[in-house]
Amino acid sequence: MSDRRLQCPPVLDEDTGRELLERARGERLHHGDTLVADLSQTTTVDPRGGAWLAALAHYAARRKGGFRCEGQQGAVAEFIDLIEPGLAVAAKPTRPEEGFFEEIGGRALKYAAELKEFGGLVIDAIYWTVLAVFEGRGFRWGLLIDEIYEMGVRAVRINCLMNFLLGLIIAMLSAAQIAQFGLGIYVADAIMIGFARELAAIMTATVVSARTGAAIAAEIATMKVQEEIDALRGMGINVAQYLVAPRLLALVIVMPCLVALGMLAGILGGAVWGILVIDIQPENWFNETLQAASVSDVFQGMLKTLCFAIMIVLVGCHNGFRVTGGSRGVGRMTTRAVVMDIFFIIVIDIVFATIFYYILDTSLFG
Numbered sequence: 001m002s003d004r005r006l007q008c009p010p011v012l013d014e015d016t017g018r019e020l021l022e023r024a025r026g027e028r029l030h031h032g033d034t035l036v037a038d039l040s041q042t043t044t045v046d047p048r049g050g051a052w053l054a055a056l057a058h059y060a061a062r063r064k065g066g067f068r069c070e071g072q073q074g075a076v077a078e079f080i081d082l083i084e085p086g087l088a089v090a091a092k093p094t095r096p097e098e099g100f101f102e103e104i105g106g107r108a109l110k111y112a113a114e115l116k117e118f119g120g121l122v123i124d125a126i127y128w129t130v131l132a133v134f135e136g137r138g139f140r141w142g143l144l145i146d147e148i149y150e151m152g153v154r155a156v157r158i159n160c161l162m163n164f165l166l167g168l169i170i171a172m173l174s175a176a177q178i179a180q181f182g183l184g185i186y187v188a189d190a191i192m193i194g195f196a197r198e199l200a201a202i203m204t205a206t207v208v209s210a211r212t213g214a215a216i217a218a219e220i221a222t223m224k225v226q227e228e229i230d231a232l233r234g235m236g237i238n239v240a241q242y243l244v245a246p247r248l249l250a251l252v253i254v255m256p257c258l259v260a261l262g263m264l265a266g267i268l269g270g271a272v273w274g275i276l277v278i279d280i281q282p283e284n285w286f287n288e289t290l291q292a293a294s295v296s297d298v299f300q301g302m303l304k305t306l307c308f309a310i311m312i313v314l315v316g317c318h319n320g321f322r323v324t325g326g327s328r329g330v331g332r333m334t335t336r337a338v339v340m341d342i343f344f345i346i347v348i349d350i351v352f353a354t355i356f357y358y359i360l361d362t363s364l365f366g
Contacts, residue, residue: 004029005036006056012045017052024056031064039080040071050083057087118318124240125314129248132241143246151212151247152254156261159207163262166203167191167269175278184278188285189292191270196297200263202349205308208255209341213316216247217337220320221330229321239321248313255309256302263301304352308345315340 004027009016020037029035037056039045045053053069060067067087072080080087098106133139174187220243223229232239267289274280319337323329 003034003036005038007038008042010041010043012039012042012049012052014046014048014052017049017055021052021055021059024059029060029063029065033063034066034068035060037067037069038071039069039076040073042072042076043074045076045079050079050086053080054083054086114322117322118314121240121244121318121321122314124238125244125248125317128238128241128245132245138241140242140246144250147247147250148254150215151208151251152257155208155211155254155258158211159204159258159262160265162207163195163200163203163265164269166199167195167266167271168273169269170194170199170266171270171273172277175273184274185280185284185288187270187274187278188280188288191267191274192289192292193294193297195263195266196293196301198301198349200259200266201301201305201308202345203266204255204259204262205305205312205345206342208251208258208308209312209345210338212251213312213341214334214338216313216316217320218330218334220317221323221333224321224323225326225330244313244317247317248310251309251313252306255305259301259305263298300352300356304348307348307352311344311348312341315344 004024006020006024006027008020012020024035027035035056037053057067069080069087128137128139171187171191174190175184178184178186178190220229223243229239232242271282271285271289274285275282316337319333319340323333325332
């Protein structure tokens with residue numbers, strides 16, 4: 001560490017101050033060095049010259065060094081005393097590193113606050129979707145029809161295509177293992193049971209979360225960024241009634257329909273492979289499919305479908321309302337909504353599997 005002295009000119013004004021800063025930059029100040037402004041020969045300092053002294057102090061601070069004035073006399077000394085607070089550049093406060101327990105506690109508080117917000121959204125959604133309708137407090141029926149068309153009708157083709165291809169793949173893989181024992185007809189059973197219980201609901205929910213869940217999060221997040229949400233609240237409009245309830249009811253209506261169509265498409269995909277590749281007669285294949293059909297399996301798939309629909313809408317709305325940071329925040333929350341949707345689809349499916357196979361199925365316990 002050393003002092004780097006700069007001889008100041010007799011008159012320190014805008015022009016000479018700029019030259020002085022350029023000379024300071026040429027000194028190549030190192031970490032810990034002190035930049036010293038020698039004012040012993042300076043007789044006049046105007047306000048702009050004082051501003052350039054402040055610029056010297058900030059330059060030294062950015063280089064992790066110090067700054068001071070020396071040799072000032074008379075009016076120059078009085079002027080330096082007047083502007084001295086502006087020459088003292090405060091060090092940027094360093095944020096202390098969080099310990100292990102502080103980090104855990106901070107995350108716990110953050111998640112608790114988010115859970116509280118989500119709980120409030122759930123309560124508002126239930127009230128404005130179910131209770132408020134019977135109380136005559138109004139419902140956006142026009143938007144409900146639009147959302148049914150957007151979420152349901154426009155999703156039919158991609159949903160049926162995805163389930164058809166999935167049925168084709170499941171039949172292909174099953175046949176490779178079963179057909180070698182001469183039991184290819186039982187692929188029809190596997191397709192029917194799999195799509196009735198799990199595959200149709202899971203695939204449809206994944207398609208809807210990537211399509212509808214992302215759209216809900218992006219729309220509401222964009223409204224939040226553009227301050228349209230604040231405008232609605234300023235007009236006395238309840239946001240849950242206006243934005244959440246129509247979307248929630250629409251998806252609850254269309255989701256079982258999409259799953260039913262997906263189930264038929266998946267069964268048809270499996271039939272294509274079984275009839276054309278395994279060479280099973282169409283009549284035998286579809287008879288085996290109908291024999292494997294069970295009301296309890298279809299009921300299980302449809303029941304979890306309703307849970308998927310409610311979860312997708314609420315997660316999309318929740319992330320949309322929490323957006324911050326402009327357009328980047330919109331993209332981040334949209335991605336977060338889709339990831340959370342897929343995670344909760346798996347969690348809900350695990351819960352239903354546990355209930356139906358380990359709690360309600362008493363045969364497991366002898």
